[in-house]
Amino acid sequence: MACGGFMSAPVCFIENDEKGQLCVRKEAKDILDGLNEPVVVVSVVGLYRTGKSYLMNRLAGQQSGFALGSTIESKTKGIWMWCVPHPNKEGHTLVLLDTEGLGDVEKGDEKHDTWIFCLAVLLSSSLVYNSLGVIDNTALEKLHYVTELTENIRVKAEVGQHEDESADFIRVFPSFVWAVRDFTLQLKKGDKPITSDDYLEGALELKQGSSPQTVQYNLPRSCLRNFFAVRKCFVFPRPASMESMWIMEELTEKELESKFLEQANTFCHYIYNNSKTKTVSGGRTITGTALGNLAEVYVEAIRSGNVPCLENAVVSLAKxxxxxxxxxxxxxxxxxxxxxxxxxxxxxxxxxxxxxxxxxxxxxxxxxxxxxxxxxxxxxxxxxxxxxxxxxxxxxxxxxxxxxEEVLHDVFDTLEKGISDRSYLKPGGSQKYIDMLRQLSEEYRARTDSQIMSEAVLSKFLKTKEDIGNMILQADQSLNAAEQEKEGTIQISCTLLYHSIN
Ligand SMILES: Nc1nc2c(ncn2[C@@H]2O[C@H](COP(=O)(O)OP(=O)(O)O)[C@@H](O)[C@H]2O)c(=O)[nH]1
Ligand SMILES: [Mg+2]
The missing domain is CATH 1.20.58 (Methane Monooxygenase Hydroxylase; Chain G, domain 1)
Known part of the structure; x- marks a missing residue:
């Protein structure tokens, strides 16, 4: 499946374990572990069945991959991951994170949705928010997760009592892209054509006043404006006829609406060209390996009932x-x-x-x-x-x-034999012994020329031979003395004999 970190199909990255708690899947962690190059991470969030998985497949440059749900039931559970070579940045991997749909009534677990949203924010360098229709108040109310970020994400490890941390979010949060699907309106303000970005910024304008309704109205808008420095919007017309949309994966480019195709391509190029390499608090870029570790650190914080904290995560990650x-x-x-x-x-x-x-x-x-x-x-x-x-x-x-030592045994074997045969216990034996020692030492040195231990081993050996050398010398000397004595006695006898004869 994984080839140098790249994968032929997506795998589940983060899901609920049997106890209903979030966990990082080992298979995905192992893939990331093998990925030692910087990563650009793009995640998609939004209500279920709004074409998120389809859009991610387009970013992967594939017809299919992330499973699409063509029935009421949403297909994606937890967060799925697909690592593909980055089309523009050599030596970088594009990591696509497809999240399960928020607000799935079947699931009915709001807190779970909140954490999925938080993880998508924490792990990505670009966050794509995907919705159907138009950006109106209802659409923004559905994006209430953004208003909960202040409670669910901390930037600094230690925060002063009255310090507002949301000011730090803008430094560390991903760029924000709103993908509006099945957009049927004309991009115009009055008579003047406007860009899709103008359209988004217009929708994010705040109302004057301080009534509860106004505060409520302004809240998601000011969160988006205050937390995400880079905001971008793409509007996509319907991709095909209603009937064809059940089988989108099978549709060729030609069978898609040309305007949709154009927008989809513009969107993909924007992501490829502008999504930054994922960094963490402090600005360091991270590799796939670090991304896997980061996911584990955040998920562990959530599991243990803490609020994920970017600064703490960097400390844990570093360790x-x-x-x-x-x-x-x-x-x-x-x-x-x-x-x-x-x-x-x-x-x-x-x-x-x-x-x-x-x-x-x-x-x-x-x-x-x-x-x-x-x-x-x-x-x-x-x-x-x-x-x-x-x-x-x-x-x-x-x-x-x-x-x-092996060479030594081999070389000095003759000497040892000579000693045990008592060959040196004869007059002149000591000199013979010394000559032999000298000759064999040279032979040994020639054979152990390049060895570091050559001299050390030899001198240790020669030391052990000192006693026997002395013995031979003594024997030699006493043999010589005896011989001389014997010779002396003969001479005296001869002289005496000579004298007695004469
Ligand atoms: N109306 C509409 N449907 C789409 C679009 N893109 C994909 N679909 C279809 O909508 C269904 C759900 O798509 P999917 O990508 O699984 O949605 P997700 O649940 O948000 O991931 C599938 O049958 C898709 O073929 C789109 O732009 N508009
Ligand atoms: Mg999906």
Whole structure:
């Protein structure tokens, strides 16, 4: 299904578990985990059966994908996700989030709808609000979720008692696109043609006055104006005849109304060209991996009865990402060493491999880590790399020692044999022994030329041979003395004999 993070079909991203609580689906999380490039996230919200899933399929450039509901029952449950290569931004993934319809009477769970709306706002870089007909008061009343955002989303971790956080929303919220479907009116104000954006801004104009009705009227409008800095509107005529609309997925471009097609293309191009890479509080862009973690952090906050907070989410996200960055970077370092190192080896070569592997590991760390401003995690990584390297150096010494010892046994075998045969316990034996030691040491050195432990192993060995060398020397000296004595005795006897004869 997933190929380098891209998917042939959408998967369920966030849904209700068996206890009725929101949860992030593992399959979707795994796909995002494998996506280490920046993401542009576009989510669609709106009442059910208003053509949201169809519009998302168009953004994916596909005839079908997100399931369409051609019956009363809405097809999409929870939030579904589709990751496709971004058509305009190389090295970016376009993540499409299709939400289940808000206000589904069958479901009748308003709070659930509110959270779905909040998650769509929190996770996306562009939020598409989709509705049928016109932007009138009823349409805006249906968008009451926007008025609840202040209760359900916090930006800062600590807020002063009388501080109004909604002023911060504008900095961190996605851009807002209103898609009006089956639009039948003419875009005109009086006689003058207006743009669809003018149409939206006109609908968002506030009324003067402070009566409860006026406050009520102004509330969703001022929320939209105050929370979303970038607002855009697209009006779509009916795409086809009523009968054909049951089978929209099967209709070819030619069978669609040309005006609809034109608008749909303009809409898609606007999204491709203007939707920004998803950032989090503090302005850092995020990857697919981070998006998956972010979703888990927000969903966890909702599950535990808290209000999702952007600043806290960034802290949690940083921790998750940085722990992972250390793990991945260290894994790469260890694998690199494992693949290139052949023990025993020249320590300088080992050091070179270590330096290259360390550099690669730091690169991985930097690409995965997140807000490691004080370099706490990078220092942890460097410490772990140092430990691994020290271990490897130790293993290198051990391996070299073993090889040297093997050569040593082989080379000095003749000497050992000579010792056990008592070949050196004869006059002049000590010199023979020393010559042999010298000759074999040279042979050993020639065979262990490149080994770091060559001299250490040899000198340890030679030390063990000092006693036997001394013994041989002593034996040699006493043998010599005896010999001389013997020779001396003979000479005295001969002299005596000579003298007695003469
Ligand atoms: N009237 C109308 N129906 C549409 C439009 N686009 C898609 N549909 C059809 O409306 C039904 C619901 O579409 P779907 O995309 O599943 O709506 P969702 O519930 O909002 O996701 C399907 O039968 C679609 O073929 C549109 O622009 N206008
Ligand atoms: Mg749908």
């Amino acid at each position: 998750i990402q940085n722990v992972r960055a250390v793990e991945e970077a260290l894994q790469l370092y260890v694998t690199e060493l494992f693949n290139l190192v052949q023990l025993p080896m020249n320590p300088e070569e080992l050091s070179k491999i270590h330096t290259v592997a360390e550099k690669k590991a730091v690169e991985v760390f930097i690409s995965v880590s997140f807000n490691d401003n004080d370099q706490i995690y990078q220092k942890e990584l460097m410490g772990k790399i140092y430990d691994e390297y020290q271990q490897m150096c130790q293993q290198n010494y051990d391996a070299s020692r073993m090889q040297c």
